[in-house]
Amino acid sequence: MPQISLTVNGKPASAEVESRTLLVELLREKLHLTGTHVGCDTSQCGACVVEVDGKSVKSCTMLAVQAAGAHVTTIEGLASADGKLHPMQEMFREHHALQCGYCTPGMVMSAIDLVNSHPDGLSEEQIRHGLEGNICRCTGYHNIVKAIHAAWFVMHGKEMPIAAE
Amino acid sequence: MYDFSYHKPGSVADAVKMLGADGEAKALAGGMTFIPVLKQRLNKPSAVVDLSAAGLSGIKLEGDKLIIGAMTTHATVASSPEVKKAIPALAHLANNIGDRQVRSRGTIGGSLANNDPSACYPSAVLALGATIHTNQRKVAADDYFQGMFATALEPGEIITAVEFPMAERAAYAKFPNPASRYAMVGVFVAKTAKGVRVAVTGAGQNGVFRHAAMEAALSTSFTPDAIKSVTTPADMMNADIHGSAAYRAHLVGVMAARAVAAA
Ligand SMILES: Cc1cc2nc3c(=O)[nH]c(=O)nc-3n(C[C@H](O)[C@H](O)[C@H](O)COP(=O)(O)OP(=O)(O)OC[C@H]3O[C@@H](n4cnc5c(N)ncnc54)[C@H](O)[C@@H]3O)c2cc1C
Numbered sequence: 335m336p337q338i339s340l341t342v343n344g345k346p347a348s349a350e351v352e353s354r355t356l357l358v359e360l361l362r363e364k365l366h367l368t369g370t371h372v373g374c375d376t377s378q379c380g381a382c383v384v385e386v387d388g389k390s391v392k393s394c395t396m397l398a399v400q401a402a403g404a405h406v407t408t409i410e411g412l413a414s415a416d417g418k419l420h421p422m423q424e425m426f427r428e429h430h431a432l433q434c435g436y437c438t439p440g441m442v443m444s445a446i447d448l449v450n451s452h453p454d455g456l457s458e459e460q461i462r463h464g465l466e467g468n469i470c471r472c473t474g475y476h477n478i479v480k481a482i483h484a485a486w487f488v489m490h491g492k493e494m495p496i497a498a499e
Numbered sequence: 500m501y502d503f504s505y506h507k508p509g510s511v512a513d514a515v516k517m518l519g520a521d522g523e524a525k526a527l528a529g530g531m532t533f534i535p536v537l538k539q540r541l542n543k544p545s546a547v548v549d550l551s552a553a554g555l556s557g558i559k560l561e562g563d564k565l566i567i568g569a570m571t572t573h574a575t576v577a578s579s580p581e582v583k584k585a586i587p588a589l590a591h592l593a594n595n596i597g598d599r600q601v602r603s604r605g606t607i608g609g610s611l612a613n614n615d616p617s618a619c620y621p622s623a624v625l626a627l628g629a630t631i632h633t634n635q636r637k638v639a640a641d642d643y644f645q646g647m648f649a650t651a652l653e654p655g656e657i658i659t660a661v662e663f664p665m666a667e668r669a670a671y672a673k674f675p676n677p678a679s680r681y682a683m684v685g686v687f688v689a690k691t692a693k694g695v696r697v698a699v700t701g702a703g704q705n706g707v708f709r710h711a712a713m714e715a716a717l718s719t720s721f722t723p724d725a726i727k728s729v730t731t732p733a734d735m736m737n738a739d740i741h742g743s744a745a746y747r748a749h750l751v752g753v754m755a756a757r758a759v760a761a762a
Pocket residue numbers: 377378525526527528529530531532533534550569570573595596597598601604605606607608609610612613617618619620656657658659679680681682
């Protein structure tokens with residue numbers, strides 16, 4: 335069986351996997367990082383989204399061997415060692431952007447990629463387009479969009495204009 | 500998923516050798532179609548040959564040609580300054596394939612090798628009259644697409660790049676399936692040095708096709724009005740739970756008019 339090494343949440347990890355082992359199976363079953371969820375297993379729902387070398391990907395649709403040598407970040411890698419939440423997590427909490435929480439790890443990982451890749455601004459339309467790969471059955475998305483909008487300002491160190499709402 | 504051996508060759512020559520030596524070996528690009536297929540056990544390759552290290556990604560403008568490497572992802576095409584400058588319609592098409600995560604991994608070569616009847620790229624390649632480069636030859640778009648999931652590729656043949664000519668005007672209009680974002684109907688219109696071409700994806704029973712009646716009408720006048728009275732025979736159309744043949748035939752006209760207006 336192939337032995338692979340990669341960096342997960344900043345720490346070196348290695349594991350023996352089968353060629354057919356999915357990245358999400360490596361994360362959940364071998365590395366016990368169960369924050370990454372499997373919602374559909376058919377590449378549709380985005381509950382399994384993690385970051386691989388700076389890009390958000392569906393870890394249910396990538397082989398573990400394809401991630402050999404890569405830098406992988408999962409939801410467990412976001413908060414700092416002292417427990418301080420990542421600004422995106424903080425904004426999800428602040429704006430009530432989750433209910434059951436099943437979709438949340440994938441949403442947060444997609445949202446961080448979206449914010450990082452739009453340094454010049456991020457419109458509501460761009461947020462909604464950017465979330466097409468993440469399905470939420472609870473919230474109706476509206477608060478998720480609000481949370482991401484607010485996190486954009488925090489993550490880019492800008493003042494958020496006061497909304498009239 | 501059945502197990503297989505995994506290989507990641509460092510060159511096209513090595514990949515071709517591996518695929519040639521073993522008839523049951525299959526190429527892997529972004530995996531956005533292939534991994535779901537493997538999960539469903541619809542395919543049982545002995546070996547999977549990952550093309551990601553074979554040097555096939557990248558975009559370049561060479562004179563009046565835009566050349567996109569087979570392993571270039573949809574996200575890269577969507578954000579490429581070269582593509583936006585040369586054929587903005589192609590960047591727009593790539594930016595609306597599936598979702599952000601599909602665009603991070605899915606590739607132009609994988610899409611064309613697969614030739615899904617509702618995929619977006621086949622319509623652009625056919626309408627623009629692009630040329631598919633493989634490890635052994637160059638194939639014109641008109642000869643490449645051979646029906647649903649069928650192409651001119653021989654077993655073990657690898658797409659290396661796609662060469663697009665410049666377009667005077669071009670646009671793609673898609674009516675996406677709201678769940679998957681694949682095209683229920685997608686129409687790519689293009690006016691190039693070779694004339695006006697219209698390619699329709701998502702709708703036809705035999706996959707992507709050229710719409711001769713629309714091409715003739717648009718050659719006279721490249722306006723949405725010119726195709727108002729052009730009809731699309733419903734008996735050529737695909738029918739499924741997402742839409743009937745008549746519905747798709749109607750949508751072809753609507754999407755074509757939108758594409759012409761946007762071009
Ligand atoms: C949720 C979802 C939504 C999607 N929505 C859309 C959409 O809206 N529009 C659209 O067009 N597509 C859509 N797709 C498809 C996606 O865009 C990919 O382009 C497509 O899955 C194939 O590309 P890939 O790089 O992932 O190839 P793979 O899945 O890796 O390979 C596909 C097939 O092509 C072969 N192959 C791959 N590369 C080569 C090569 N260079 N030479 C020869 N053979 C090769 C493989 O052996 C395999 O048989 C969607 C996919 C998903 C999962």
